[in-house]
Amino acid sequence: MAPRTLCCCEYISSEGDIRHLLDCCCNCPEIDYCFDRLITCKPIPTNLCARIMTGATERIRFPWKGGAKQCSLHVILPVVALPLFLTAAAQGLWISVVAFSFLPIFLTYLHYILMKFYSYSSFFFVWNVASFVEVFLIFEAIGVALLEIRADENIAFICLTLCVCFCIYKIKQKEKLSHVLAEYDGDFKFNLLCPECNVKIPPRTFHCYTCQACILMRGQHCAWFNCCIGEKNHKWYMLFLIFSIVYLLFCANLILTTACHPVQFIGAIMLPDDCSEVYFDSLCALCFVTSIYCIEAAIFIMSVFVFEIWLISLGMTGHEYRNRSKRSFFCGLLSSRPYSKGIIRNWLNYFKGSDASFLYYNI
Numbered sequence: 001m002a003p004r005t006l007c008c009c010e011y012i013s014s015e016g017d018i019r020h021l022l023d024c025c026c027n028c029p030e031i032d033y034c035f036d037r038l039i040t041c042k043p044i045p046t047n048l049c050a051r052i053m054t055g056a057t058e059r060i061r062f063p064w065k066g067g068a069k070q071c072s073l074h075v076i077l078p079v080v081a082l083p084l085f086l087t088a089a090a091q092g093l094w095i096s097v098v099a100f101s102f103l104p105i106f107l108t109y110l111h112y113i114l115m116k117f118y119s120y121s122s123f124f125f126v127w128n129v130a131s132f133v134e135v136f137l138i139f140e141a142i143g144v145a146l147l148e149i150r151a152d153e154n155i156a157f158i159c160l161t162l163c164v165c166f167c168i169y170k171i172k173q174k175e176k177l178s179h180v181l182a183e184y185d186g187d188f189k190f191n192l193l194c195p196e197c198n199v200k201i202p203p204r205t206f207h208c209y210t211c212q213a214c215i216l217m218r219g220q221h222c223a224w225f226n227c228c229i230g231e232k233n234h235k236w237y238m239l240f241l242i243f244s245i246v247y248l249l250f251c252a253n254l255i256l257t258t259a260c261h262p263v264q265f266i267g268a269i270m271l272p273d274d275c276s277e278v279y280f281d282s283l284c285a286l287c288f289v290t291s292i293y294c295i296e297a298a299i300f301i302m303s304v305f306v307f308e309i310w311l312i313s314l315g316m317t318g319h320e321y322r323n324r325s326k327r328s329f330f331c332g333l334l335s336s337r338p339y340s341k342g343i344i345r346n347w348l349n350y351f352k353g354s355d356a357s358f359l360y361y362n363i
Contacts, residue, residue, distance in 0.1 A: 028052075060073050075122065086289055111124065115223060123223075129168065132161065132247075134290075138286060139251055157250060157254070160247040160250060164244055168240060178233065197213070202216065245305065255287050260288075313343045316339070
């Protein structure tokens with residue numbers, strides 16, 4: 001007997017059963033168990049959140065010919081949450097204060113949860129891309145016409161947007177080049193084996209349990225790009241940080257100096273003075289809270305950029321810094337740094353790139 005053709009609202013579950021989209025809120029023992037534990041004030045098992053997320057990801061689908069298509073919850077949430085957040089923050093001054101005070105706490109806690117239980121989640125990568133897209137659309141669709149942005153300023157903003165997008169593309173493209181493959185047979189001073197992959201690896205190569213690969217000069221598994229930052233894409237990562245800071249601060253300055261009453265700072269550089277009237281118009285308020293979001297994001301990215309500069313100066317990778325001796329002082333300055341050649345040579349080796357990478361291996 002030929003299998004029945006699925007209608008647009010049906011799908012085959014992981015158990016092999018045919019289910020309907022309307023069943024998405026039915027028969028979810030994980031949520032029932034979690035609710036029972038909450039109302040009885042009992043601790044929730046650590047793996048329960050991951051199971052709930054997995055179940056929700058399987059059930060969230062949209063109708064499609066031949067069967068409902070799966071849509072990742074980690075993609076939907078940031079795409080929906082960010083516009084709602086900015087819209088809610090634009091409703092009043094105190095709502096903006098509460099929203100922007102709560103946002104860093106929420107993202108920090110969510111980062112901790114996802115990296116602990118669901119480290120391969122694409123939530124923060126989608127949030128990262130959605131942030132730049134959202135800022136660009138609000139600036140172009142509302143800010144340019146409403147705030148009378150000059151043509152040269154708009155062109156500069158578009159160029160910065162393209163630079164940021166190109167850096168994101170190169171970070172993802174170069175990621176695989178930092179992976180040490182099974183057939184890799186380099187001539188190293190030491191013969192090292194990864195205990196997880198059982199693969200011959202060069203020094204300063206560390207295993208990533210999320211990527212399931214050994215990464216050369218691994219800095220971190222960056223949730224904001226959903227990939228590892230290693231030797232081959234670290235320069236593009238640094239360029240992304242630089243262009244993002246300029247992009248966000250430039251956008252915020254253009255909006256604030258036109259939406260608010262500007263004052264002259266230095267030469268043609270203007271700074272906002274009085275922003276008390278921005279909430280009288282909903283579109284103007286939306287542009288204003290977008291600029292505040294840009295400033296908050298720029299502060300976070302600047303802190304990451306300063307930390308990366310410090311690591312390069314120390315001659316350490318992010319992985320080595322996090323696993324340094326507990327007895328180190330002054331943010332790793334007095335810790336053991338066998339690969340450091342001094343600040344100037346560390347920076348020279350960094351800019352020389354892969355051609356001089358093996359200079360790091362001569363202890």
